[in-house]
Amino acid sequence: MNAAVRKLPIGIQSFEDIRNQGFLYVDKTALIYKMATTGKPYFLSRPRRFGKSLLLSTIEAYFQGKRELFKGLAIEKLETDWLEYPVLHLDLNARKYESVEALVAILNQHLEIWEALYGDEKKGRSPEERFIYVITRAYEVTGRQVVVLVDEYDKPLLQVFGDEELQTEYLKTLKAFYGVLKSMDRYLKFVFLTGVTKFAHVSVFSDLNQLDDISMRKDYESVCGITKEELVTQFVPELKNIALANELTEEEAVQKMTKQYDGYHFCQNAVGMFNPFSVLNALKYSTFDNYWFQTGTPTFLVELLKKSDYDLRTLINGVETDASSFSEYRVAVNNPIPLIYQSGYLTIKDYDPRFKLYTLCFPNEEVKYGFLNFIAPFYSSISDENKVFYIGKFVRELESGDVDSFLTRLKAFFADFPYELNDKTERHYQVVFYLVFKLMGQFCDAEVRSARGRADAVVKTKESIYIFEFKLNGSAEAALKQINDKGYLIPYMADNRKQIKVGVMFDASERNIGQWLIEE
Structure with a gap:
């Protein structure tokens, strides 16, 4: 088929629309069949925009027995019965949850739709009582067990992240509602809940402890994406x-x-x-x-990082940790890693089976540079409007060999810090240096020191290799001497590009760059 007429389903979360309107569909139905025939209550955590809603829509069509939609897909040859079950699909995606009333209202909207099909004798009761009644009635009316699908169970909780009072109220409401799924188990054929995080998992689902969490199960790793x-x-x-x-x-x-x-x-x-x-x-x-x-800015993550005083350089280089500390079911200010991982900004990059330690890093360049560009204004004087301008200027100056202009710009950059940042620690300024050089990596080969025995920063352009050493309260001469004494140039001796050493004094009392020396 010609690419010009192929329809790609961007933002389309209805499996029925995709199949009926000729959109391309990447077949995940073999995994859906396996899930449906080997278990009952499932939970899946995945980052936003990763296909969770489409997965639930596909599961819904399967349990509604819509065989014609699955023509040519793997499940067509696996399923023989194609029975129709009553499906209760709770979608918590498209709503602003600014109060408990707003949350109850969205639950009531779904309940009213289901009650119109199966009976509304309990419509004056609490949401959980109505839910119990609807499940019972759906089972009695159809003669078949009920399928319950919950899309983005944690959306209300994420929207009020940081507001402990509202979080507590939301947890109470959702716990009572989801708790119905355990008490009604004999009436249920299949249960599937999705979300971005697992943080509310224990508190929200404490009465639903039989959930099979497939978020980190190898056999379901490709069910979304x-x-x-x-x-x-x-x-x-x-x-x-x-x-x-x-x-x-x-x-x-x-x-x-x-x-x-x-x-x-x-x-x-x-x-x-x-x-x-x-x-x-x-x-x-x-x-x-x-x-x-x-499609979404991680402001709540930045707030968590600021509260935790977490060293951003550790996050950028990769975090080594055990499974419990990045998949735990609670938010801890002193450990922002779980929320950053589960939101999709970090992913598993390595695993040491001997010590059972995971290394978490940015998954790809989109996330890495998107995150660094977004976070830079919170750690520096760069404003949203001129952050790209700054980084681009830095790169151009080194590409043209103008080290003096590069360092003058860096000096002006620090001098322009807002007053409220002036009491920042030495580490804060190190982090800002780090961010500048890391952001340059979008446009040229830039490295920042992550271990002893290496220069503070190395930038490679088409013509030159720059070795930077910054001395806190030390002289520019001492910085240059360190480059020579420690052999920072040795890894680049075979490279034909011009090698330029840059020794820079950083004055802690002035909180800025002082003198610098350049040596070719």
């Missing part, structure tokens, strides 16, 4: 188009897609998953851009 194999086999014409539009070979286009959008791992030794939202947008418009990151 796109694998590399799916990308290269099912999007051939689109990959040809994006390669052509960006003057790349098809192999180079796949490599760029991989760097930009791949890299999510949801358990140890797992296959990498591509973010489906970004992939579909990039292929539809033949443009590499930060599509996923633009």
Whole structure:
């Protein structure tokens, strides 16, 4: 089929619409069949825009017995009965939850729809009492067990993150509602709940302790998202188009897609998953851009980082931790990693089976640079309007060999810090240095020291390699001497580019760059 007429389902979360209107569908139905026939109550945590809603819509169509929608898909050959079950689908996505009344109102809206089908004799009661009645009546009316699907169970809780009073009220309401699923187990055929986080999992689902959490199960790692194999086999014409539009070979286009959008791992030794939202947008418009990151800003994560005084450099370099500390079911100010991981900004990159330790890093360049660009204004004087301007200027000055202008700009950058940042610790300024050099990595090869025995920063341009050493309350001469004495240039001796050493004094009392020396 010609790529020009292929329809990619961006933002379409209805399986029925995708199949009836001829949109491309990446077949996940074999995993759905396995889930439906080997268990009953499931929970799945995945980042936003990762295909959870479409997965639930597909499960709904399957349990409604809509065989015609599955023509040509894997499940068509696996399922023989295609029975129709009553499905209660609770979608908590599209709503602002600013009060307990707003949460109860959305529960009531769904209950009214179900009561119209199965009876409304309990419509004056609490949401959980009505839920019990609807499940019982659906079972009696149809003669079949009931399927319950909950999309984004934690959306109300995430919207009031930081407001403990509202969180407590929401938890009380949701716990009572979801608790019905345990007491009504004999009436239920299948239960599936999705969300971004697991934080409310224990408190919300404490009465529902039989849930099978498949979030980190290897056999379900690809139930949402796109694998590399799916990308290269099912999007051939689109990959040809994006390669052509960006003057790349098809192999180079796949490599760029991989760097930009791949890299999510949801358990140890797992296959990498591509973010489906970004992939579909990039292929539809033949443009590499930060599509996923633009759909939501992690302000609540920045607030958590600020409260925790967490060293951002540790986060950027990769965090080594055990499973409990990034998949635990509570938010802790002194450990922001679980929320950052579960929100999709970090993913599993390595696993040490001996010590059972995971290394968590940014999944790909879209998330890495999206996160760093977003967080820079919170740690520095860069405003939202000029942050790209600053980084671009820094890069251009080094590319043209103008180190003096580069350091003058860096000095002005620190001098322009707002008053309220003036009492920041030495580490804060180190973090800002770190951010500047890391952000330059979008446009050139820039490294920042992450271990002893290395220069503070190395920037490689087409013509030159710059070795930077910053001395806190030490002289620029001492910084240059350290570059020579420690052999920081040795790894680059075989490189034909010009090598430029830059020794910089940083005055802690002035909180700014002082003298610098440049040596070629």
